Amino acid sequence: MRQVFLDTETTGLSPDAGDRIVELGCVEMVNRRLTGRNLHFYLNPERPNNEEAVRVHGLTDEFLADKPLFAAVASEFVEYLRGAEVVIHNAAFDVGFLDAELKRVRHSGVATLASGIVDTLAMAREAYPGKANSLDALCRRLEVDNSKRTLHGALLDAELLAEVYIRLTRGQHSLVIDGPQEGSDSDATEQADLAIDLSSFELPVLAANADEEAAHEALLSGLDKACGGKTIWRQMLAQPA
Incomplete structure (x- = not known):
């Protein structure tokens, strides 16, 4: 299964009030393994940032002035997202902004492009009712290293979310890009190990207490x-x- 972990940074809190996306970060995972094929853009929002938003993500109007418009990257983003299950923390917020941007360039919304949308905030609230379930709180609870997160950043947050998701769903304890390819030295060693005759070993059976x-x-x-x-x-x- 192909999943895309996604996060955005914005000029403010409301796409209906004209706020726009200033950063878009996506991390790809296939069959619960990171592929390294990520997507990341800083975007010119064509409007001033809210001061509170800048304090959160640190992306000033001056920094964003020469960045591409969303329209310039829309086709690449749409093709990247198409058919994937999209995983977002507080999905309603990011999807609202993405749908507004896609509507401006006459593309269909996220729900139409993706095979499904997973909200990890809803998952966390079900798993840890009554507790703080921000991305930072989940990183602390699930022992995901977020020491580099001094400011919010879309790509970094998407990477952290992928790690949080794996631990939240208890599938494995860490994420790695695809392992040794067929024909490598590691592959040969593994094949040799499989050839060992284990019939002479007597393995103890320990019952659980x-x-x-x-x-x-x-x-x-x-x-x-x-x-x-x-x-x-x-x-x-x-x-x-």
């Missing part, structure tokens, strides 16, 4: 909750014998 079984059940329950009760093993257990 009560505390370990309880911890395992708690982990399974957390996984089931994170995916909205759609885990296959729960469905199988619920079926009549």
Whole structure:
């Protein structure tokens, strides 16, 4: 499955009031592995920044003055996004701005381009009800290093979001670009390891104690909750014998 983790920085809080996107960052993941094929633009918003917005992202009007307009990058962005599942933290905010920009250049909205939209803020609120669920809060809770995030930045935030998403969905503990290619030294070593005869080894079987079984059940329950009760093993257990 192809996913795009996306974030924007803007001149203010309301596309309906004319606020525009000043930075767009996208990170691609295929089958839960980063590909390194990212997309990043600084954009001239054709209007002044709100002072509060500049304090958040640090992108001044002077810095943005010579950057491309959204119209100049729209086609590249549309093709990059097309068919992917889009993952955004507080999706309504970013999608509102993206749809406004796409409408200006007569493109269809994000929901039409993407195969689906996932809001990690909604996921986090379900997994951690009553707790702070900002991107910074999730980085701290899930032990994602955000020490470089002194200001908000669309590409950095999209990269952090990808790491948060993997940990939030408990799929793996870190993200790597595709591993050794077929024919490499590492591949040859792996093939040699597979050829070892293991029949002479006697492996001990260790039964879990009560505390370990309880911890395992708690982990399974957390996984089931994170995916909205759609885990296959729960469905199988619920079926009549």
